[in-house]
Amino acid sequence: MIALQNVCKSFQDGDVKHAVIKDLSLSFPQQSSISITGASGSGKSTLLHLLAALDTPDSGSIIVDDLKITELSTKQADEYRKHYLGFVFQRFNLIDCLSVWDNLCFSARLTKRFDEDYIDSLVQRLGIEDLKHKLPQTLSGGEQQRVAIARALAHKPKLILADEPTGNLDDKNSENVVQLLFELCETLQTTLILVTHSQPIASSAKLHYCLRDGQLHPQSRDTG
Template identity: 45%
Template sequence: MLLQIDNLTKSYAGPEGPTEVLRGVSLSLDAGETLALTGESGSGKSTLLHLVGGLDTADGGSIRLDGQEVTRLDDTGRAALRRGTVGVVFQQFNLIPSLSVAANISFQARLAGRFDQARADRLAEALGLTGQLAKYPEQLSGGQQQRVAIARTLAARPRLVLADEPTGNLDEATAAVVIEEMLALVHETGAALMMVTHSPALAARAGRRLHLRQGRLE
């Protein structure tokens, strides 16, 4: 089992006291498995992805990923987890503005020691980025930046891909290419994919679907 989450809880401070975002979430994910998380805005989907990816810390519960207890890692350990094990596709893209598109695509793979130029080239071609490689993020549209962020994650061949609305800024045809590339990574490398989506069509492509409602899985 690649990922095991047990009784995960998370609250955030608010003007009227703590707001519970996750209320005892438990799930498991095997290597090679794909999971779609659906739910209304504010149901805790993005928070769950951030906790699994070591981008935030839980109040309680356990996250065990590829043999590591994520909830016990310090900042350095969580950063190492994101370099070597987890790839996160953010809604905000988080591209490095001082790097070209080509350098952004290769960045995480180089950090992980898994850079493959042929793979980077294939991803750039598949995602329609071949003509944009010398440009910088500020010169791209939102949809193009999203495709660069996806290529960067997939180029590093992570053990687990966490994708937060990965096709939210893309047209239908490009969205279809993106999900095919993600599913191909799972098939080729035995990685797992957990994605948050509001798209019924995208959720239907996953092997399993779970619904979050008010911080609880259904």
């Protein structure tokens, strides 16, 4: 179970304080797919960063699989992300000095979950087999996006956080990526929390929420 209990998060902009998460209490079932939509600036990425322990709430607590991540030390948070999470960032965050293949293998080797056949299947599925020996800075935005997705999945994480994973992809690659994320959610029995502006993608998840006025509002899977 992933539980948020009275979570608040705000940002200071000069003399103005903007609250993006307002006393949010909600539980997500594990081994499920959850999509989150909402207007730009509504706090969707902030929420993912809180779930990844990359940021801390002003108040409240977040519990992931009986682990209260809001009370972790810096070292413990690093271990949580390394062993538990796969994060697909909007800005990719690939390691520039490593080849695509080494980027993919890096986290898997750190967690001692290196499965070359599995990683190679991700490479084939995402159509990046011809990019394996290239450096990230030589790739297009769409290519970097697909590499970043493969890297996030390479160590078979228990929780996948995906921040606009199709934002830099064409329609064909977007459909392929979304199918892969939902399939792995089932086959790896992992939890997927996906932020997207696409209503069709959002409606494909088992649970769909809209982040509005600091709260997550359940949405119809048919209409969003």
